[in-house]
Every structure is written in structure tokens, then in C-alpha cells.
Amino acid sequence: MAVCKSKLTEKVVTIIGSILLVVLVGIQFVPTKPNLSEIVPETDFMVINSVPKTIQNKLQVSCYDCHSNNTEYPWYNKIQPIAWILEDHVVQGKEELNFNEWGNYSARRKNSKLKSIISQIEDDEMPLFSYTIVHGDAKLSEEDKKEIIKYLTQVKKDL
Ligand code: HEC
Incomplete structure (x- = not known):
């Protein structure tokens, strides 16, 4: 038995x-729909605010993969279900904030987004933890955070 x-x-x-x-x-x-666009539109955050180079680099490396129209995909994006998870991050991330669309946001929206960006960086909520595990260079040091927050606070004041 x-x-x-x-x-x-x-x-x-x-x-x-x-x-x-x-x-x-x-x-x-x-298949998944790739988020790829070579064009940097005039509405991009960097274009509109003439952001200093060092801060441009940091935002690009740490945020733009999920918050713009262009993602630099890793090789494992060819594997499911990983590609779905990444796609979901990009779709959700862009819904909340798309740096490429900055110029189309109203002053009120810009103000609330800047507030949200600052607090997300301050509290280490962004970039997503799951992202920094594989993208070590996207991790923001205390020094980086201070520099970015100082700059964004000024942008917010000048709105
Ligand atoms: C791996 C993808 C990814 C990266 C990289 C990333 N984000 Fe996000 N972000 C998301 C997703 C997904 C959401 C929506 C869900 C959530 O809030 O967790 C989001 C939401 C946000 C929000 C809205 C949160 C709210 O509740 O108001 C802000 C602001 C934000 N991200 C800023 C940033 C900034 C600034 C960086 C870079 C320092 C960054 N993100 C990097 C994926 C990402």
C-alpha cells in the first residue's frame, strides 16, 4: 500500500x-512592448530646467529607466516572466512620473511631483530596492541625495 x-x-x-x-x-x-525612444523631447525635465550635468547623470542612471520613454534593458529582459515584471515597473513608473513629459505638466502637478520626488529620494523609496540590487550604480549615496534634493528644492521654489 x-x-x-x-x-x-x-x-x-x-x-x-x-x-x-x-x-x-x-x-x-x-511578447512585451518595449519602452524605447531615441528622441529627447523638448518637454524633457533636463531640457526645460537646464539641469547641471552631475545631477542629470544621476537622475538618468537612477530614475530614467522607469520614468521616461526610454529604458536601457538588461539581457535578462529576454526571459519571461522577468520581462513582464520590468514592463509593469515601467508602465506604473511612467504613470506616476514621466520626466520626458515634464513640460506638459501643469505648475500644480510639477509642484506636487517635485514634493513627491524629494520625499521618495529622502526616504530611500526610490530608486526601487529591487532595481538597485542589480543596478549598483543607480544607488544614491547620502551625498548624492543631498545634492539632488537641494537642487530640486530650488526648482520647486522657482516654479
Ligand atoms: C525600477 C523602476 C524604477 C526606478 C529605477 C525608479 N522608480 Fe520611481 N516608481 C516606480 C514605480 C513602479 C512606481 C509606482 C509604484 C510605487 O509608487 O511604488 C514609482 C513611483 C514613483 C513616484 C511616485 C510615488 C508616489 O507615491 O507619489 C515618484 C515621485 C518616483 N517614483 C520617483 C523616482 C525617482 C526620483 C527615481 C530615481 C531616483 C525613481 N523613481 C526610480 C519605478 C521606479
Whole structure:
């Protein structure tokens, strides 16, 4: 009886394993929509505010992959379900804030976004933790944070 039961378990595990394998192979063929645009529009945050180079670089490296129309994809974006997760980050990130669209935001929206950006950076909420694990260079040091926040506070004052 005991032998019978373990054989049954083995069978069930094999079936589940096979189904998972088929699903995993199958989802590789489901495409995602890439977020790629070579154009830097006139409405871009950097263009509008003539941001200092050092701060430009930091925002570009730490934020633009999810908050602009152009993502520099890693090689593993070819693998599902990772590509879906990244796509979700980009879609959600852009919905909240798209630096490329800055010029189209009303003064009121700019003000509230700047407030939100400053607090997200201050509290280490952004860039996302899952992102900095693989993008070490996107991590902002205390020094970087101070510099960026100081600059953005000035932009907010000048609105
Ligand atoms: C890996 C993708 C990713 C990166 C990199 C990233 N963000 Fe985000 N960001 C998101 C996602 C997804 C959301 C929406 C969900 C959330 O709030 O967690 C978001 C939301 C936000 C919001 C709105 C939050 C709110 O609740 O008001 C701000 C502001 C923001 N990000 C700023 C930044 C800044 C500034 C950087 C760079 C220092 C950055 N993000 C880097 C993905 C990212």
C-alpha cells in the first residue's frame, strides 16, 4: 500500500512538473512592448530646467529607466516572466512620473511631483530596492541625495 502511494505521488509530481515546464516554455513566446525612444523631447525635465550635468547623470542612471520613454534593458529582459515584471515597473513608473513629459505638466502637478520626488529620494523609496540590487550604480549615496534634493528644492521654489 505504502509503495502504491509513493508511486502515485511520484506520478503527480511528474505531471505537475511537466505542466510547469510547458507553461514556462510557452510564456517565452508572449511578447512585451518595449519602452524605447531615441528622441529627447523638448518637454524633457533636463531640457526645460537646464539641469547641471552631475545631477542629470544621476537622475538618468537612477530614475530614467522607469520614468521616461526610454529604458536601457538588461539581457535578462529576454526571459519571461522577468520581462513582464520590468514592463509593469515601467508602465506604473511612467504613470506616476514621466520626466520626458515634464513640460506638459501643469505648475500644480510639477509642484506636487517635485514634493513627491524629494520625499521618495529622502526616504530611500526610490530608486526601487529591487532595481538597485542589480543596478549598483543607480544607488544614491547620502551625498548624492543631498545634492539632488537641494537642487530640486530650488526648482520647486522657482516654479
Ligand atoms: C525600477 C523602476 C524604477 C526606478 C529605477 C525608479 N522608480 Fe520611481 N516608481 C516606480 C514605480 C513602479 C512606481 C509606482 C509604484 C510605487 O509608487 O511604488 C514609482 C513611483 C514613483 C513616484 C511616485 C510615488 C508616489 O507615491 O507619489 C515618484 C515621485 C518616483 N517614483 C520617483 C523616482 C525617482 C526620483 C527615481 C530615481 C531616483 C525613481 N523613481 C526610480 C519605478 C521606479
